[in-house]
Amino acid sequence: MMRLRLLVALTAFSGLVSPALAQPQPAPLPLPPAVPDPQDKPFPGALTVSVDATDTAHHIMSIHETVPVPQEAMQKGEMILLYPMWIPGDHSPTGVIEQFASLKVQSGGKTVSWKRDNVNVAAFHIPVSATTPTLDLHFQLLSPVTPDQGRVVMTPSIVNVQWDQVSLYPAGYFTRDITVKPSVLVPHGWQIGSALRAAAYGDETHFNATTYNTLVDSPIYAGRYFRKIDLTGPDHVPVALNVVADDPDSLNATPAQIEAHRNLVRQATTLFGSHHYDHYDFLLALTEELGMIGLEHHQSSENAAAPGYFTEWDKTFPERDLLAHEYTHSWNGKYRRPADMWAPNFNVPQRGSLLWVYEGQTQYWGNVLAARSGLVTKDQGFEALAYMAATYDNQSGRLWRPLEDTTNDPVIAQRAPLSWRDWQRSEDYYVEGQLIWLDADTLIRKLSNGQKSLDDFAKAFFGTNNGSFIVSPYQFDEVVATLNSVQPYDWAKFLHDRLDTIQPHAPLDGLKNGGYKLVYTDKPTSFIKAMEGMRHGLDLTFSLGMSVTKSGKTARVHWMSPAFKAGLTSGETILAVNDMDYTSDRLRHAITDAQKDPKQTIRLVVKSGEHINTVSIPYHEGLRYPHLERVDGTTDYLSAIYTPR
Template structure:
């Protein structure tokens, strides 16, 4: 019962993703409306490629059969939940029919599939218990979720679920979010592995100061850092692909959980590429710092820059979350209903006293509208421009704050040489270097 979830829906299609090894993999799609099930052959091919690329990466599988459950619905709450031989996933109604607009969540199936290897088969020893009465410790979540987050994006690109430019835009957004997260100054990444216990899986109010389950996406940046470092040190003959095969690819076909500890991670990394990996990981997990670990970008000659145009990824992701993103300019996001959903600690909005859950009623005396706020931010680029006046509603009380800001709209992008990333995101089997063998 624990590993056999059920999704039910009136409209249903089943797609066979089975590879040459004849081990059954199926994509089971439930939808609100029959037209939402209109998947094209190319779209199903990308899902087949996910299975192919995962098997090439890990060199094994740990399921007798695997069943993706995917609900395309506005009626259910969002879910992405891993099981050993299946996963529960939900997506927007336009998952297939608005393929070019809904890619902002299309690492999801790759993420949950990866968990069959990373999380269900190989599991940090603190997260394994002989029964459901024994408490678990989440110290190893930076591998369980962090590296899964990493492979989720990489496999999405290799399979064609997302394009390479889309994944690079997604990585730029992750880099920007964590580089601007001021909570890192007092709270080391490893401490965020306690968040599922402290916060019941819902971020605290001041996410950028209190931090949240940062081991997911900052963990992803740590693994990007490690992957590029292995590639550099080995002269592009080794990569994190080799780690994945060595660590997760053992005992092909076995569904028995195999536990590990920090030392085994270090030992396996050292077997791939000798280096002081214990120090590397300790610095990134246990130290506080002012900046996110972004060497995974700079090592290949890329850097995160901010421009006035949002990337397609930010547009897709913001639409899926029903928010307007002004995070790196004024320092806030606003829901479609006009409620401030997040305020960046230390940002101009924060300095003016804006807090989460206030309603943004008007901007410079005119009813709030995301496009109009964009225009006002752009107009305020002029150094002589007056502060931007925000009329906020807090329950039954209204008040106005003045935000002094002349920096214009700012959205993250990757600039410079991204050739190394392109190589890493290319499908296995098509790469000629040893890292892709």
């Protein structure tokens, strides 16, 4: 009977639901036609791009661009223009299309309609015909006014023109096949630094025609306060340091400081045994107003540092590997480039599987060349290395995420703030990549009894085709083969072990093979003191597991550190330490007092939003700062690496 009732009930219910089951399910609408793939064919005619960068008060650049309409587009009745999104060196789609505004298209004085692609929002569809041989474009770059809106590129004293932000280009072509004639207008009396060349320079400068590839790769620094310093090396290939600043005093470099920068050029060309530019322009902004940057280009680099870069030389050395890093990229990244990172235009995605070479080895040579050139002393270089080794040895995220996976982070996070940076991991292929290459260098030296080194790899891998501008792509197997040509070893396993597997500790064999070990003491190094001064805060990374600003704000709290376990997070404000108003010294003293008395905890009054809490940290190990300590009876390969050539 029960079974019969159930059958009747199900039959009745099926009568209720059958109309719904008969209703058709939704199906996706087809996507619009894709933007044409780039083809390796010459674009007929030349673009012109004219940028008015004089409105520094409103941070607005006004652009007039002309684009010839190819016969092929006339026949199709449509031309597609692209806004660059995948900017080389950013390793992710960072194009600032949200700042692109006020687009007006005309041809022959008549307005032409345009429509944005609703799938590829960086593509603009423009109807054309035989009566529209040229498109006149007018638009604006509404650049950030404040840092919370993005990187500031216009200030009362400095303008940074990045051509990818102020131009459109035709779809369907390799960008190396598109010719462009650029010009820029800057405030009266300002001077310009750029890898672009012109017959004459002034308030309005018309640069020589170039390819769109080279244009995007050749940004401009223009400044009210400007100094050009010749750094040309013994090979007589012109190299210049173009410095702009918030104020004229920041430009006061001493002869010794200039000589250190000249030494950088000498040491780099000695290392690589080649160059891949016919001139090179360092662009350096000394500023508190322009957005910070370190971005590589083939014949130049964009760099920004604190105003005291020259005038407070002893206090700013932690950032003086920047120019060495970006200069190294002319060889590693711009000339030799991972095959999956080369793209035919600026809207085809790049893949970063070899960023541990592109950025990791550049990070390595940047630090080494800074020491070899005298931009930093050997001891300062060692202190920086100790700090980086300790930081990544204490990186908790390495317990779940292999280093190779962090090469995806430029796309995943795009350098957005992370709540738990050391647990999530970020672009760790930079510094941990550096440690891997130190490991490789010292191992080569050890296996060859000091006869070979990573210098030999650099010359063999990056020093080919002296003078060539043509990108030379590479893949993993070539890296391994070149290492084996320098010193036979199972380099594939060496790299896979460090890249693809979970490792509880950072690769510190480079220190061991180099004749040193990582130790901790209660005395901060000059590197840490300088970093604290530049950041206006307190670095307790290796004790409480946090860093704190001068005002008491927790800038970073490390995963599972004593501060973390006590309930602290980043973005909170420490109001009091052991019942006294917060100061950096009081927090330091509280840590040392707790070390002396195991019954004493570190008591903090913390404000989080509208809430005020008291937390106790049961920590008794005292202040801890990383140092390198020489191991007796071993060969000092590390000093040999940092010694000038």
